[in-house]
Amino acid sequence: MAGPLDGVRIVDLTSNFMGPFGSLLLADLGADIAKVESREGDTTRGVGPCRNRGMSAIFLHLNRNKRSIVLDLKNEQGNTALKRMLAGADVLLYSLRPQAMDRLGLSYARVRELNPRLIYCGAFGFGQNGPYADRPAYDDLIQAAVGMPVLQSRKSGPPEYVATAIADRVVGMALSTAVSTALFQRERTGSGQEIQVPMFETFTQFVLGDHLYGHTFVPSIGESGYARMMNPDRRPYRTSDGYLGVNVYNDEHWRRFFEISGHAEMAQDPRFADIHGRTQHIGLxxxxxxxxxxxxSTAEWLELLTEADIPAIEMNTVESLLEDPHLKETGFFFEEDHPSEGALRSMGIPQRWSGDAPEQRYPAPRLGEHSVELLAEYGFGRDEIGNLLAAGAVYTPENLTAR
Structure with a gap:
């Protein structure tokens, strides 16, 4: 086996960051991902540096362990081919708005008739029972809608986004969890179901778990926002020669830190004696x-703090992280020889499994690289595949180039 989800067939209609990150997590666990793309390909094929057009850095990291098939879903034969694939699949993932899926004849009501065991999972902007149901959504919009830029501004000035696609990736993780759980449920019941994973609601839960704060109570007994998280001095600290991440958190941590820093008397200050008082005076x-x-120096503090069992770590840049001794020892970064892109630096699968360990099976695919292979695996004959290619319903790299 190549992971605990070995043998699970997933037809993946997602694109951009959110859906592909969710299907990446499932692919890394062994699921067989048929990545369905248009002739233009997933938008992330063009994001970031590349050696060859359509194979950008962002795409490569989001789409390993997947195979690409190009189908024109607005072509009647291409649409019919997808529905035939769904009849033999375990999961359908999509990130289109549900209204667009309905226009393609791919609503849950229709797809369920083809395969009642199918897990039909959509990740899109907003829950379908509210007034925002039809709105488009991207990571930046969802960060703004949830108030994350305002929370950030309490640290640094004007509202700003977090410097990573955090909403997309958090919702992608939620998608992978939902699909895995639904597969487990299907083993018990034998039936598939529809799952909706809305970005707005999912990310609201993620952020407000910290920041609902005083509004948790009715009526409110304080302001919103976890003060420690928003304090502008919650940051890596400058040492005499660099920066250090330090998390002095519980009572014992603070007692030891006061002692090794030469300020043992501060442990007796009622403002700092327990976590409630420290939270109120965290700025000080x-x-x-x-x-x-x-x-x-950074090295001196690391020695002192490690000896005192106070959590601390040297701050990395992306470049120094590549040389991190722990990641080197665990083999997290490795070099691979991609069939079309040459030597690449890749990231390993973070988890460790004692059995049925996940592994890298496929490098990120060229657009339409596996169209013929996947159709054959889903039961299409050679002549049928030839007819689909001739009709412009299915594309391979060769006929994409020809057009």
Whole structure:
């Protein structure tokens, strides 16, 4: 086996970041992903540096362990071919708005008739029982809608987005969890079902778990926002020669830190004696940390803090992270020879499994690279595949180039 989801067939209609990250997690666990693309391909094929057009850095990291088939779903024969694939699949993933799926004849009501065991999972902007149901959504929009830029602004000034596609990736993780759970449920019941994973609601839960705060209570007994998270001094601290991440958190951590920094008397200050008091006066403590940590080198502080069992780590850049000794020892980064893109630096699968371990089976695919192979595996004969190619319903790299 090549992972615990070995043998699970997933037809993946998602594109961009959110859906492909969710299907990546399922692919890494062994699921067989048929990545269905248009002739233009997934939008991320053009995002970031590349050696060959359509094989960008972002795409490569989001789409390993998947195979690409190009189908024209607006072509009657292409649409029919997809529906035939769905009859033999375990899961359909999509990130189109449900209204677009309905126009393609791919609503759950229609697809369920083809395959009642199918897990039909959509990840899109907003829950379909509210007034935003028809709206489009992207990571930046969802960050803004949930209030994350405002929370960030309490640290740094004007509202700003987090410097990664955090909403897309969080919702992608939720998608993979939902599909895995639905597959488990199907083993019990024998029936498939529809799952909707809306970005807005999913990311609201993610952010407000920290920041609903005083509004948790009715009536409210305080403001929104976890003060420690939003404090502008919650950041990596400058040492005499670099930066250090330090998380002095519980009572014992603070007692030890006060002692090794030469301020043991602060442990007796009622403002800092327990976590409730420290949370109320966290700004003072962050200022104190900034002043004290600047007095020694990063290496000196790491030795002192490690000996005191206080969580700390040297701050990396992306470049220094590539040389991190822990990641080197675990083999997280590795080089591979991609069939079309040459030498690449890739990231390993983070989990460790004692049995049925996931592994990398396929490099990220060229557009339409597996169209013929996948159709054959889903039961199409040679003549049928030839007719689909001739009709412009299915494309391979060769006939994409020809057109």
């Amino acid at each position: 403590l962050y200022e104190f940390l900034a002043q004290v940590l600047a007095t020694r």
